[in-house]
Amino acid sequence: xxxxxxxxxxxxxxxxxxxxxxxxxxxxxxxxxxxxxxxxxxxxxxxxxxxxxxxxxxxxxxxxxxxxxxxxxxxxxxxxxxxxxxxxxxxxxxxxxxxxxxxxxxxxxxxxxxxxxxxxxxxxxxxxxxxxxxxxxxxxxxxxxxxxxxxxxxxxxxxxxxxxxxxxxxxxxxxxxxxxxxxxxxxxxxxxxxxxxxxxxxxxxxxxxxxxxxxxxxxxxxxxxxxxxxxxxxxxxxxxxxxxxxxxxxxxxxxxxxxxxxxxxxxxxxxxxxxxxxxxxxxxxxxxxxxxxxxxxxxxxxxxxxxxxxxxxxxxxxxxxxxxxxxxxxxxxxxxxxxxxxxxxxxxxxxxxxxxxxxxxxxxxxxxxxxxxxxxxxxxxxxxxxxxxxxxxxxxxxxxxxxxxxxxxxxxxxxxxxxxxxxxxxxxxxxxxxxxxxxxxxxxxxxxxxxxxxxxxxxxxxxxxxxxxxxxxxxxxxxxxxxxxxxxxxxxxxxxxxxxxxxxxxxxxxxx
Numbered sequence: 001x002x003x004x005x006x007x008x009x010x011x012x013x014x015x016x017x018x019x020x021x022x023x024x025x026x027x028x029x030x031x032x033x034x035x036x037x038x039x040x041x042x043x044x045x046x047x048x049x050x051x052x053x054x055x056x057x058x059x060x061x062x063x064x065x066x067x068x069x070x071x072x073x074x075x076x077x078x079x080x081x082x083x084x085x086x087x088x089x090x091x092x093x094x095x096x097x098x099x100x101x102x103x104x105x106x107x108x109x110x111x112x113x114x115x116x117x118x119x120x121x122x123x124x125x126x127x128x129x130x131x132x133x134x135x136x137x138x139x140x141x142x143x144x145x146x147x148x149x150x151x152x153x154x155x156x157x158x159x160x161x162x163x164x165x166x167x168x169x170x171x172x173x174x175x176x177x178x179x180x181x182x183x184x185x186x187x188x189x190x191x192x193x194x195x196x197x198x199x200x201x202x203x204x205x206x207x208x209x210x211x212x213x214x215x216x217x218x219x220x221x222x223x224x225x226x227x228x229x230x231x232x233x234x235x236x237x238x239x240x241x242x243x244x245x246x247x248x249x250x251x252x253x254x255x256x257x258x259x260x261x262x263x264x265x266x267x268x269x270x271x272x273x274x275x276x277x278x279x280x281x282x283x284x285x286x287x288x289x290x291x292x293x294x295x296x297x298x299x300x301x302x303x304x305x306x307x308x309x310x311x312x313x314x315x316x317x318x319x320x321x322x323x324x325x326x327x328x329x330x331x332x333x334x335x336x337x338x339x340x341x342x343x344x345x346x347x348x349x350x351x352x353x354x355x356x357x358x359x360x361x362x363x364x365x366x367x368x369x370x371x372x373x374x375x376x377x378x379x380x381x382x383x384x385x386x387x388x389x390x391x392x393x394x395x396x397x398x399x400x401x402x403x404x405x406x407x408x409x410x411x412x413x414x415x416x417x418x419x420x421x422x423x424x425x426x427x428x429x430x431x432x433x434x435x436x437x438x439x440x441x442x443x444x445x446x447x448x449x450x451x452x453x454x455x456x457x458x459x460x461x462x463x464x465x466x467x468x469x470x471x472x473x474x475x476x477x478x479x480x481x482x483x484x485x486x487x488x489x490x491x492x493x494x495x496x497x498x499x500x501x502x503x504x505x506x507x508x509x510x511x512x
Contacts, residue, residue, distance in 0.1 A: 002309055006319060008035040010308040012326035013275065015040055015068065015252070016284040018297045021047050024059055027298040032063040037329040041069040041118065042286045043081030049115050052079075056117025064333050066281075068120035068168070071109055072140055074496040075399050076123075079112055084401035084499045086112075088361050090125055091478060091495035092368035094142035094152055101364045102142075102152045103159035108357035110163030119336040120166045122216060122252075126153040126203035127176035129478060133453055135390070137176050138478035139496040146199045150206035157212045164339040166332060169207045171218035171254060172241055173231055174200030187260070193224040205245050213332060214250040215241060217279060219260035229277075230260055233270060238278035250332045251278060255285030257300060267300065268307025272317055275308070280325035281332075358500075365500035366507075370481070373490040375509050377444055377472060381412030385443035387460045388476070389419045390453065402474060402494060403447055405502030409510050416441055418460050442467045450477030451485065462486040474505060 011031055015038035018028050028039065039059060046052050046069075059065050069078045074089015087109050093102045106124070113121055128149050129141035142152040157167040173196065177189050191199070200222075204215065217232040231237035232253045241247050253274045256262070261270035271282050284304055287297035311317035384406060388398055407413045418440060443464055451458040465471060465486055473488040476497045485491055492508065494501050 003313070006312050006322070007305075007309060009319065009322040009326050010305055010312065011035040012037045012329050013280060013282055013308070013322060014038070014271075014284065014301070014304060015066070015281050016297065016301045016304070017042055017045075017255075017287045018301075019044065019287055021045055021051065021055065023055065024062070025298065027301065028059075029062055031301065032059060032065045035063065036065050037281050037326070038066040038068055038120070040122070040283065041067065041078055042288070043078045044286075044288050046078055046081065046116075052116040052118075060117065064330075066119045066329070066333055066336060067117065068122055069113070069118055070122045071113055071118075072123040072125060073105065073109060074139060074498050074501075076140060077498075079116065080499070081397075084399060084404065084497070084502070086358070086361065086499050088364045088368065088498045088500055089139055089496040090142045090152070090156075091129075091139035092498070092501060093156075093364055094148055095368035095370070095495050096364040097148070097152075098364070098367070099151055099155035101360050102155040104357065104360035105364060106156040106159030107163050108360065110160045110165040111357065113165050114163055118165070120168060120214065120332075121160055122168045122170065123160070124153050124156040124167065124169060124207075125171070126150075126169045126207055127171055127174050127218075128199050128203065129176045130199060131177045132450075132478060132480055134176060134478075135453065138450065139476075141176060141478075146202040149203040153203045153207045154210040157207050157210050161211065161213065161339070164336070166213035166336055166339075167207075168214040168216050168252060169204060169212045170216035171220070172204055172215050172251075173218065173220075173222050173225065173237055174204075175218045175220055176200070187219075188221045188223060190223045196222065196224055201240075201245065204241070204247075208245050208247045212247075212249065213335060214252050214281075215247055216252045216254055216283075217274075219254055219258055229273075232256070232261065232279065233265070233273035233277050235277045242278065248328075250280045250328045252281045253279045253283050255283045256304070257285045268303050271304045271307050272311045275317060275321055275325060280328040361498070361500040362503065365498065365504040368495050368501070369504055369508065370493040370495075371491070371508070372488075375472065375490065375511070377509050380410075381414070382406065382410045382444040383441045384413055384415045384445045384447065385440055385464060386415060386417045386447045387419075387451075387457055387464065388447060388449040389457045389460075390449060399476075399497040401497050401499050401502040402476060402505050403502075405499075405506040406445060406474075406509070409506035414441070440464065443471050444468070446471050446473045446488075448473060448475050448477070448485070450475070450479055452479070452483055453477075458486065461488075472509065 011034045073087035077085035125140045142149045160167045219230045226234040226236045256270040472490045475493045
């Protein structure tokens with residue numbers, strides 16, 4: 001028989017996703033009543049502001065549960081998953097390089113989250129994007145140097161937490177110097193310890209000093225710290241966060257049903273080992289991805305809960321470790337209750353002028369653009385060809401804010417995608433199938449991601465430019481200054497995709 005006290009502690013250290021938008025499913029309501037520590041919203045949980053706020057109110061009324069979501073701005077935006085994020089992402093902010101703007105944009109994100117009743121933002125990303133081939137960080141990072149990322153990471157935390165929304169720095173100890181996405185594999189970082197301290201750890205140290213409320217772990221093996229285990233389940237890695245960096249807040253795991261954990265030691269054992277390593281709040285991922293039948297959300301939660309209960313009852317998982325983790329979750333709940341406007345008693349910063357919030361994004365978007373060659377677009381409607389093949393798994397489906405803005409700026413423009421998805425939902429790559437060259441029109445505008453990372457996209461760009469060498473290439477990914485983009489002479493690099501980024505590009509090509 002399960003000890004009710006142990007079961008409550010186990011519930012307190014779990015943060016599942018769930019299916020549903022208008023009301024929590026019955027299993028989740030029961031879990032919240034039992035003491036569930038948190039839930040995470042994905043885009044399928046998000047309706048309009050009123051609908052999302054109503055769902056949040058139901059959850060908060062049922063128990064002391066923290067509501068989190070990934071709202072980084074740019075390509076990772078749960079609130080903006082359908083219409084595009086109204087906020088620029090980290091790389092655009094790093095390009096603008098004005099911490100005051102970063103602080104204002106983060107505060108605007110905080111206001112949006114508060115209006116929807118959300119307590120925790122799973123942002124900012126403070127990984128240093130030192131490897132341009134990184135398939136999952138890229139434009140989610142403020143940049144390629146520790147100093148730049150530290151400066152803007154601190155500004156983001158300050159702006160967000162001033163609104164009463166708890167910030168979560170991720171992905172500790174650093175996911176920037178990797179060439180594998182931990183959603184689909186197990187990445188390694190092989191840098192020596194002195195490089196890790198100067199590069200990967202410096203931004204985390206800076207945001208810890210700035211008072212960040214939570215830190216999320218990475219499912220990445222850092223060879224110099226622990227050559228055998230990814231950081232999420234590595235006592236050595238998490239001791240470094242506690243002892244060397246002095247962090248005493250909530251350590252969250254990244255989703256433990258990602259492939260880096262699920263396909264190695266398994267979800268249940270991953271939960272046990274993450275707690276033993278020192279994590280406090282265990283993330284479970286998007287339940288609608290790869291779901292084979294209704295109830296997958298409950299099944300994943302039950303597997304995680306069952307593994308923790310069994311380990312505690314067997315003595316593998318000390319009850320004292322559960323109590324320590326639950327206490328940190330309780331402290332975060334109390335912080336959100338006393339600071340956040342999303343719940344009764346919150347004292348968070350009330351929203352200022354929404355137009356002023358939008359102005360910060362407009363300025364950052366305009367400053368972030370890198371332009372090569374004079375714009376030479378015809379005055380007629382445009383032929384726009386989207387050559388992007390790969391998507392960032394963390395962001396979900398490919399975003400289209402820049403493409404949409406160009407169409408609005410030139411009514412009658414036609415958009416053709418070079419690839420069609422053979423399957424896969426939000427966050428899944430699917431089986432991309434290439435259309436033959438003859439099926440693609442001669443383009444005025446070519447939209448690419450980061451062709452240097454994808455030989456097929458690069459080949460398509462080369463072929464399209466041969467058909468029209470004067471085409472404008474708009475690169476939405478993390479494209480460095482030295483990338484030739486197959487000899488394109490007219491280039492705009494945006495370092496992300498968002499509504500304000502699209503508006504900035506449209507104004508530039510229209511000469512406004």
